[in-house]
Amino acid sequence: MGKKILTEKINIPGIREYDVYRQNGGYKSVEKALKEMTPEQLVESVKASGLRGRGGAGFPVGMKWSFIDKKSGKPRHLLVNADESEPGTFKDRYLMEFIPHLLIEGAIVSSFALEANLSYIYIRGEYMFVFKILEKAIKEAYANGWLGKNILGTGYNLDLYVHCGAGAYICGEETAQIESLEGKRGNPRIKPPFPAVSGLWNEPTVVNNVESIASIPWITLNGGEEYAKIGIGRSTGTKLISASGHIKNPGVYEIEMGMTVDEFMNSDEYLGGMIDDRPLKALIPGGSSVQILPPQYIFKTANGDDRLMSYESWSDGGPVTGSSLGSGGFIVYNDTACIVRNTWNLSRFYHHESCGQCSPCREGTGWMEKILYRIEHGQGTEEDVDLLWDIQANIEGNTICPLGDAAAWPVAAAIRHFREEFEYHIRFPEKIKNRNHFREEPMEKVRQLLVK
Amino acid sequence: MKITIDGHTIEVEPGTTILQAARMIGGASVPPTMCYYSKLKDCGGKCRCCLVEVTKGSERDPRPMPKLQPSCVTGAQDGMEVLSGNSQRVLDARKAVTEFLLINHPLDCPVCDQAGECNLQDLAMTNKDFKSRFKEQKVTTPSEDIGPYISLNKNRCILCYRCVKLAEQLTPNRVHGVLYRGDHAEISAYIHNAIDSDFSGNMIDVCPVGALTDRTFRFQSRVWFTKKFNAHRDCPHCSGKVVLWTFGNDVLRVTARKDEFSEVEEFICNECRFDHKKKEDWVVEGPHKFGKNSVLNINNNALAAPKEVEIQTEKLTLEGRDVDRKKISMKDVPMAHLEEKK
Numbered sequence: 001m002g003k004k005i006l007t008e009k010i011n012i013p014g015i016r017e018y019d020v021y022r023q024n025g026g027y028k029s030v031e032k033a034l035k036e037m038t039p040e041q042l043v044e045s046v047k048a049s050g051l052r053g054r055g056g057a058g059f060p061v062g063m064k065w066s067f068i069d070k071k072s073g074k075p076r077h078l079l080v081n082a083d084e085s086e087p088g089t090f091k092d093r094y095l096m097e098f099i100p101h102l103l104i105e106g107a108i109v110s111s112f113a114l115e116a117n118l119s120y121i122y123i124r125g126e127y128m129f130v131f132k133i134l135e136k137a138i139k140e141a142y143a144n145g146w147l148g149k150n151i152l153g154t155g156y157n158l159d160l161y162v163h164c165g166a167g168a169y170i171c172g173e174e175t176a177q178i179e180s181l182e183g184k185r186g187n188p189r190i191k192p193p194f195p196a197v198s199g200l201w202n203e204p205t206v207v208n209n210v211e212s213i214a215s216i217p218w219i220t221l222n223g224g225e226e227y228a229k230i231g232i233g234r235s236t237g238t239k240l241i242s243a244s245g246h247i248k249n250p251g252v253y254e255i256e257m258g259m260t261v262d263e264f265m266n267s268d269e270y271l272g273g274m275i276d277d278r279p280l281k282a283l284i285p286g287g288s289s290v291q292i293l294p295p296q297y298i299f300k301t302a303n304g305d306d307r308l309m310s311y312e313s314w315s316d317g318g319p320v321t322g323s324s325l326g327s328g329g330f331i332v333y334n335d336t337a338c339i340v341r342n343t344w345n346l347s348r349f350y351h352h353e354s355c356g357q358c359s360p361c362r363e364g365t366g367w368m369e370k371i372l373y374r375i376e377h378g379q380g381t382e383e384d385v386d387l388l389w390d391i392q393a394n395i396e397g398n399t400i401c402p403l404g405d406a407a408a409w410p411v412a413a414a415i416r417h418f419r420e421e422f423e424y425h426i427r428f429p430e431k432i433k434n435r436n437h438f439r440e441e442p443m444e445k446v447r448q449l450l451v452k
Numbered sequence: 453m454k455i456t457i458d459g460h461t462i463e464v465e466p467g468t469t470i471l472q473a474a475r476m477i478g479g480a481s482v483p484p485t486m487c488y489y490s491k492l493k494d495c496g497g498k499c500r501c502c503l504v505e506v507t508k509g510s511e512r513d514p515r516p517m518p519k520l521q522p523s524c525v526t527g528a529q530d531g532m533e534v535l536s537g538n539s540q541r542v543l544d545a546r547k548a549v550t551e552f553l554l555i556n557h558p559l560d561c562p563v564c565d566q567a568g569e570c571n572l573q574d575l576a577m578t579n580k581d582f583k584s585r586f587k588e589q590k591v592t593t594p595s596e597d598i599g600p601y602i603s604l605n606k607n608r609c610i611l612c613y614r615c616v617k618l619a620e621q622l623t624p625n626r627v628h629g630v631l632y633r634g635d636h637a638e639i640s641a642y643i644h645n646a647i648d649s650d651f652s653g654n655m656i657d658v659c660p661v662g663a664l665t666d667r668t669f670r671f672q673s674r675v676w677f678t679k680k681f682n683a684h685r686d687c688p689h690c691s692g693k694v695v696l697w698t699f700g701n702d703v704l705r706v707t708a709r710k711d712e713f714s715e716v717e718e719f720i721c722n723e724c725r726f727d728h729k730k731k732e733d734w735v736v737e738g739p740h741k742f743g744k745n746s747v748l749n750i751n752n753n754a755l756a757a758p759k760e761v762e763i764q765t766e767k768l769t770l771e772g773r774d775v776d777r778k779k780i781s782m783k784d785v786p787m788a789h790l791e792e793k794k
């Protein structure tokens with residue numbers, strides 16, 4: 001059994017309720033932080049932990065906290081990003097649904113470290129039932145003196161609210177989220193200025209993922225150095241992985257960073273191998289925005305090292321033979337999956353979710369989706385694959401926010417690793433009319449048809 | 453502060469953007485702009501036409517920036533080195549943006565009042581050596597009635613947000629905005645509010661394309677057939693400095709004056725724009741000049757103040773031109789020749 005930090009107590013019956021949570025050591029970190037520590041010490045301890053943002057980009061949390069502008073004297077805010085809309089990612093929900101007080105505890109300690117007196121949790125609209133759970137937990141926290149005025153008699157005041165989004169993936173992007181919270185259209189802002197200087201109502205704001213914030217109580221109680229001992233290299237601590245697809249045991253797992261991918265995929269404690277023991281065809285390791293990988297790059301990196309569950313190992317090889325740990329949305333495909341259909345599906349998502357501010361993303365995502373639709377439905381032409389490649393290259397890096405890149409990368413990786421499948425779709429539209437085409441005629445059998 | 457763009461070094465104030473510096477230098481270094489507007493706050497960064505390559509970040513941090521930067525919202529740093537017109541990477545990216553802007557654009561220039569003074573046409577002309585690769589169906593959006601003065605054609609909108617910023621900053625109440633997302637996003641007056649405030653007409657001038665056009669001028673003339681005069685009047689609401697777009701004695705349209713980057717110099721009020729369509733209302737200063745290459749200069753050679761011109765359209769139509777009359781009557785064609793052929 002690996003070390004559990006976030007999910008250690010999640011199976012205690014009734015842990016969702018305040019009393020049970022408190023009896024099991026809940027809110028101890030608030031007592032320690034507010035009574036024994038200064039905000040600076042807290043920031044230092046999070047810095048020492050090496051904790052990296054769990055929302056996808058992996059930016060060190062302590063570093064982000066130290067950027068917050070405390071000099072200007074403006075009110076500061078913590079914004080907990082619970083928008084979790086990335087296809088394949090469903091880990092934050094697991095925490096919030098089953099152990100909501102952990103997030104609230106983390107939010108209190110983090111707000112104290114940032115010297116913020118007004119903080120928010122922004123949750124996606126589709127999680128209405130989780131929203132209700134959080135609301136109830138916050139009420140309980142107020143009732144027991146963990147929130148509100150003069151917490152624990154230390155003179156520290158904090159108000160915490162949950163705000164419900166209205167169903168837009170883009171509101172997970174931190175500046176779009178701030179706009180949305182301000183009551184505006186969720187368009188990402190142009191950076192700089194960064195939220196740490198000018199965020200919510202132009203006041204210094206730190207945006208952090210749910211999982212990042214939920215790790216703070218443990219770090220506060222045990223010290224940053226202890227946390228840094230878990231994991232490997234610059235990927236410290238534990239990470240929640242939400243696994244889905246053609247595996248025996250889909251679900252949310254907490255793993256120590258540095259476990260081999262082979263162990264995670266194939267041991268019975270975790271994913272238990274492929275469903276029906278069919279062969280593995282492809283894997284998306286970190287949510288739909290990261291590169292899809294073919295089998296040869298999943299368990300080993302391009303230069304033959306074991307692939308590990310860590311930020312560094314997954315990005316070994318860059319976009320060409322590597323991918324990214326991203327948000328931990330682990331999507332596994334077996335040989336029956338059609339990469340073209342999958343890529344079209346992802347493209348459709350980004351087309352639907354682009355906010356439409358900048359031209360490359362607004363126009364490019366729609367264009368790619370239309371082309372992929374045609375290829376998948378047997379109306380592709382030979383030029384289409386190169387055209388797709390050009391479009392994604394023209395989007396990548398030229399947009400306001402990373403959604404443009406997130407739309408471009410999956411298409412690029414699919415073409416890079418599975419180009420022959422696109423060509424097969426284009427040349428044999430009759431065969432692919434059958435949605436089960438790869439189950440009945442695996443690529444190995446039809447590959448020779450592609451050689452002209 | 454020193455900044456070098458395409459090898460030209462100039463001295464700029466802190467807070468200057470790369471684009472503003474490039475405009476000071478001028479020439480081929482000036483990036484095209486479709487969304488930035490110097491007279492509006494927080495306007496820019498969206499169209500990505502103005503991308504430049506920063507080859508040296510600053511004196512303090514000389515690292516180059518890996519991504520192309522939107523020059524209109526990127527601040528100049530001391531010692532920064534930038535490539536604009538001199539970088540193939542930049543030109544390729546701008547071309548790609550042009551392609552993106554055009555794929556869902558209706559391209560109905562022949563029936564579009566903006567033609568001739570359209571920034572998108574200009575942008576397309578500077579990137580003309582490509583063929584459209586777009587085979588899909590274009591996104592279309594039905595038009596919407598937004599009142600008697602402004603006509604809104606959503607298909608032509610490139611979502612530059614200029615009109616939104618203008619409405620926010622110049623009019624008391626913004627009653628229009630962007631609805632929906634992605635390539636289905638559209639400018640709309642929610643619940644069909646008529647856009648009607650003292651300065652709303654300026655949206656027509658800031659719109660880089662023919663999405664917002666002057667309804668009182670609709671289909672009256674191609675802009676290059678008109679004569680343009682600078683004129684002014686004593687206006688209690690605005691500077692009263694305008695351009696009159698005239699045909700004969702008729703004032704077809706009144707707009708604000710634009711500078712060489714096709715930005716309005718001073719915003720004008722709706723009264724000047726829509727309610728004073730008589731020459732007597734204005735003190736005419738002289739012809740209005742456009743940029744060197746603009747088609748709008750075509751009809752603007754008269755340098756003197758306007759003379760009374762009598763237009764005899766009907767008479768001339770009835771009589772026809774002399775040469776044509778002669779040709780049609782075929783008086784020089786020998787009949788015998790025709791008979792021979794039979």
Ligand SMILES: Cc1cc2nc3c(=O)[nH]c(=O)nc-3n(C[C@H](O)[C@H](O)[C@H](O)COP(=O)(O)O)c2cc1C
Pocket residue numbers: 052053054055056057058059061081082083084085086169170171172173174175207208209210212213401402403406
């Ligand atoms: C399009 C887009 C969607 C995002 N969605 C989420 C999300 O749902 N949840 C999240 O925590 N971060 C999301 N992010 C990342 C946030 O912008 C931000 O980096 C993150 O919340 C920072 O928290 P962290 O440092 O704790 O990871 C998204 C980013 C982009 C560009």
Ligand code: SF4
Pocket residue numbers: 170187188353354355356357358359361362399400401402403404405
């Ligand atoms: S990249 Fe896409 S989602 Fe992000 S700001 Fe631009 S249009 Fe909006």
Ligand code: SF4
Pocket residue numbers: 557558559560561562564565566567568570571572573608661662663
């Ligand atoms: S907006 Fe410009 S490019 Fe578009 S139809 Fe009108 S004139 Fe042509």
Ligand code: SF4
Pocket residue numbers: 608609610611612613614615616639655658659660661663664
């Ligand atoms: S209507 Fe014109 S000004 Fe307004 S967003 Fe569209 S293109 Fe820009």
Ligand code: FES
Pocket residue numbers: 484485486487488496497498499500501502503522523524525
């Ligand atoms: S002008 Fe700079 S992005 Fe549009």
